[in-house]
Amino acid sequence: MPSATIAGVTVDVNEEGYMTDPGQWTRAIGEAIAAEIGIAPMTEGHWRVVDFLRADFAEKGQVPTIRRIKNAGGIPTKELYALFPDGPVKKASKIAGLLKPASCI
Amino acid sequence: MSETNDKIKKISIVCSKGSLEGIYPALIMANGARMEGIETSIFFTFFGLYAVLKKFNSKIKIATVGNPAMRVPDAKGMPLPTIIGAIPGMSAFATKMMMKEMEQLDIPPIPEFLEMIHDAGGKLYACKATVDMFHLEPEDFCDEMEKVLTVGEFYELSAGAEIIFT
Numbered sequence: 001m002p003s004a005t006i007a008g009v010t011v012d013v014n015e016e017g018y019m020t021d022p023g024q025w026t027r028a029i030g031e032a033i034a035a036e037i038g039i040a041p042m043t044e045g046h047w048r049v050v051d052f053l054r055a056d057f058a059e060k061g062q063v064p065t066i067r068r069i070k071n072a073g074g075i076p077t078k079e080l081y082a083l084f085p086d087g088p089v090k091k092a093s094k095i096a097g098l099l100k101p102a103s104c105i
Numbered sequence: 106m107s108e109t110n111d112k113i114k115k116i117s118i119v120c121s122k123g124s125l126e127g128i129y130p131a132l133i134m135a136n137g138a139r140m141e142g143i144e145t146s147i148f149f150t151f152f153g154l155y156a157v158l159k160k161f162n163s164k165i166k167i168a169t170v171g172n173p174a175m176r177v178p179d180a181k182g183m184p185l186p187t188i189i190g191a192i193p194g195m196s197a198f199a200t201k202m203m204m205k206e207m208e209q210l211d212i213p214p215i216p217e218f219l220e221m222i223h224d225a226g227g228k229l230y231a232c233k234a235t236v237d238m239f240h241l242e243p244e245d246f247c248d249e250m251e252k253v254l255t256v257g258e259f260y261e262l263s264a265g266a267e268i269i270f271t
Contacts, residue, residue, distance in 0.1 A: 065211040066136075066140065066221065066225070067211050067213055067217075067221065068211055070221070076224065077220075077221050077224035077225055078224040078225075081139075081224070081225050081226060085142070086141075086142025087140060087141055087142045088140065089140060090140070090141075103210075103211070104133060104137055105133070105136065105137075105210065105211050105212055
């Protein structure tokens with residue numbers, strides 16, 4: 001498995017740069033990934049999404065859909081797109097140290 | 106995320122059918138496109154227009170007649186003969202079953218789906234020829250419907266887009 005050094009820490013990643021072990025994640029790593037994909041600075045709103053993604057993933061074992069982020073996470077779709085333009089779930093998931101979303105919704 | 110030149114940047118979806126299986130593919134593809142950062146619009150025409158009519162878009166049904174691929178009680182069951190599919194209530198029943206499956210996959214009902222696509226920046230348009238033919242008024246449409254367009258305006262707005270017909 002490939003690895004990458006993010007924020008001074010060596011972590012496991014896949015070919016597309018998504019972390020494969022959520023346990024290796026730290027907020028500093030999240031911040032570094034965010035900067036790399038053009039999301040900087042990470043505001044409170046960004047962290048709210050990332051924290052929900054990680055909590056929901058820990059519970060359900062999969063990255064939540066936009067609908068779930070809206071209905072269960074309380075983050076309006078408009079706000080989600082404003083925070084993470086051009087691919088919100090993919091970007092937020094990458095920052096959260098989770099795999100690329102595997103759902104069509 | 107690779108930024109190659111052949112990445113799709115813009116799509117225009119023409120939704121022409123008013124059955125559940127006609128409308129959902131258009132909405133799923135539109136929503137999925139926005140999720141990839143693709144500029145997206147949907148042009149609702151003919152019976153597809155029912156997707157954006159607020160009085161009717163929560164009552165969209167599956168066609169249980171004239172669909173030789175339709176099987177019961179699930180996708181791997183027996184074929185549903187047209188004569189059985191024509192029994193009153195069959196379409197409503199099949200729709201209920203399908204909606205239950207979709208809910209489990211987090212696929213929203215049509216009105217909520219339109220709101221999500223709209224909030225995601227997708228644009229929803231209605232076809233003028235159909236609007237005239239069906240004698241529709243602005244108040245017949247859901248709030249997310251942006252504008253009534255002629256075919257010419259649709260093509261203008263679609264400059265540089267891939268056009269998908271469903």
